[in-house]
Amino acid sequence: MFMCTAFTAMAQSFAPVKDEAGTRKKIADIGKNSISIKADFVQEKNLAMLSEKITSKGTFYFKKDNKVRLEYHQPFKYLLVINDGKILIKDDAKSTQMDMHKNKIFQEVNNIIISCVNGSAIGSTDFDIKMLENASQLKLEMKPIAKGLKDFFSSISIIIDKKDYSVARIEMNEVSGDNTIINFSNKELNGNMDDKLFSVSK
């Protein structure tokens, strides 16, 4: 039993990447060639001080260069579409369209999501990035350097599956101790994706 647990822990643990330059290039190249991604996601918001967790589920869509669609199905209906500097938000009551550049928080969130998904985070100067790996995954530990980000996030971790270099998990750790973890599954890479999915008209 102890042996088994120790073995699992070893398999999960990450060590510094051996070929950092090669891995950086690989991530950047795959990101450049990534045309579209569709995946299911489970989002967990952990409120540290209250030992509480809010879990929601949905479908994530990404299309090159910077189109994002987040559909939340459970336990509430909510849609967020980001396309060409515009944002569409739909809940079960209303839909709202807004200009992303007028909202700094949205801009930051959009940059984080897109840079994590398309691999451009690896070249970001906003973060101090440490690269780790185990047998099946890569882990990018990103410590914010930019002031706005530093005030809010203590670190952001991106877990990448080595088999296709797609993002498996994003962990956003806040200064307050809270965090948001998004796990991706059932990933469809570079499939056909209708542009209508990213329409931001109400």
Added chain:
Amino acid sequence: MYFPAVYSVPPCEIFFKFINVDVSPVKPKAMLSFLRHTMFSLGATAFVLSFSSCHTIKKLELATITTDCIQASRQRIHNATYNTKIDFYKKHFSGLLLFKAVNDTDNRVVFVTETGFKLFDFEFTPHNFNIQYCLPPLRKKMILNIFKNDLGQLVQSDTISPLHINQKDSLITFTFARGNNRYEDYSVDSKCSRLTGIERGGKCLKQVTTKISGLTRGNFDEIDIYHRPVKLHISLKQIER
């Protein structure tokens, strides 16, 4: 997450909407006719109200009120999550409100966006309101007061005796004095099974009305808070955790 957009409305616009003033020139004759019409309407309304109140409101003594009724008037939210919508004039915001009882007397109320960003975390104790966290653009006295009062009424129950208790139609209403001519009415259904609404304001005119429906696992199912002077509506629907 897009809550800060509320500040994109110029303060003067909010102010004029708030006081609902039409600043265009008014002709004296039209003004007189308007005043006559208003006075008549107010008089008629007051007459109807006083007449109807004489017939439907029954004063009750605290000694005659059952424990169930008192318990129902003290029902509050303990541990629940609500899908929350806020409509302020033409602006619409949404997110999740999480209520958590920390112990028998203290509660925390946290608002996060659907995408997981925390906007505020408030602590309510019997005599204090503490801001554990609040996104800087929301740290405005007016906004904080609205949240303090609207959320406080849902988690803090009274230990003092009501000023008076009335029975009107199918509701039993407990009125509490809050000082400075401010009052709060907590209404329970005639079966004394649950709290159905809260009204806050002056003796006659209540500026904030809260409608409550359903009760699951000791927490309200749906809550609608209406602010009469401003077009502010806060709507909460309980969701599975």
